[in-house]
Amino acid sequence: DAKTTQPNSMESNEEEPVHLPCNHSTISGTDYIHWYRQLPSQGPEYVIHGLTSNVNNRMASLAIAEDRKSSTLILHRATLRDAAVYYCILRQIYITQGGSEKLVFGKGMKLTVNP
Amino acid sequence: KAGVTQTPRYLIKTRGQQVTLSCSPISGHRSVSWYQQTPGQGLQFLFEYFSETQRNKGNFPGRFSGRQFSNSRSEMNVSTLELGDSALYLCASSLDLLYNEQFFGPGTRLTVL
Numbered sequence: 061d062a063k064t065t066q067p068n069s070m071e072s073n074e075e076e077p078v079h080l081p082c083n084h085s086t087i088s089g090t091d092y093i094h095w096y097r098q099l100p101s102q103g104p105e106y107v108i109h110g111l112t113s114n115v116n117n118r119m120a121s122l123a124i125a126e127d128r129k130s131s132t133l134i135l136h137r138a139t140l141r142d143a144a145v146y147y148c149i150l151r152q153i154y155i156t157q158g159g160s161e162k163l164v165f166g167k168g169m170k171l172t173v174n175p
Numbered sequence: 176k177a178g179v180t181q182t183p184r185y186l187i188k189t190r191g192q193q194v195t196l197s198c199s200p201i202s203g204h205r206s207v208s209w210y211q212q213t214p215g216q217g218l219q220f221l222f223e224y225f226s227e228t229q230r231n232k233g234n235f236p237g238r239f240s241g242r243q244f245s246n247s248r249s250e251m252n253v254s255t256l257e258l259g260d261s262a263l264y265l266c267a268s269s270l271d272l273l274y275n276e277q278f279f280g281p282g283t284r285l286t287v288l
Contacts, residue, residue, distance in 0.1 A: 102281025
């Protein structure tokens with residue numbers, strides 16, 4: 061399985077932008093890049109996803125490199141509630157037999173937000 | 176709308192026993208996936224179910240099995256428990272096959288003694 065690599069941890073200050081990097085040099089052409097985050101004692105929560113183009117939603121932006129070997133999750137104004145473990149994930153799609161998928165999680169990166 | 180529910184939330188078993196974990200997806204969701212989370216290995220995909228059929232499977236031994244019922248509820252079973260099976264088992268549901276977003280439950284914490 062293709063894998064993702066993230067820093068173990070990052071710190072940011074409240075109300076400042078934060079850029080969370082991810083490397084996925086072995087990504088295949090059909091893999092989607094997804095980001096989830098996990099707060100303590102909770103299951104992961106979807107943040108954003110993309111395939112080739114940059115994406116924006118109400119939570120964050122996702123910048124994908126032209127060669128798709130890396131991506132960056134951007135939180136425009138970090139809040140204390142954004143402190144979590146962020147997972148950069150490759151979503152592998154299998155089209156045969158009606159379709160199936162699996163999420164391949166990396167180790168995750170702990171984001172600390174300082175007040 | 177209620178989220179994904181998993182029962183039980185905590186479970187203690189001994190080596191050699193078997194265990195069954197239950198997952199109720201969000202109402203209307205038809206796809207269910209299972210993941211194992213451990214400090215050493217992180218989150219690992221176990222299986223994906225849709226329309227009562229296993230669509231995909233991760234790299235786990237045959238002791239790990241699952242099923243999905245006609246109401247989309249799912250169960251996973253681990254037989255002949257080993258110490259290394261101690262983990263948080265997470266269930267995620269999504270609206271349909273290949274839907275972009277998965278919604279995770281709080282997990283079942285399994286401890287094997």
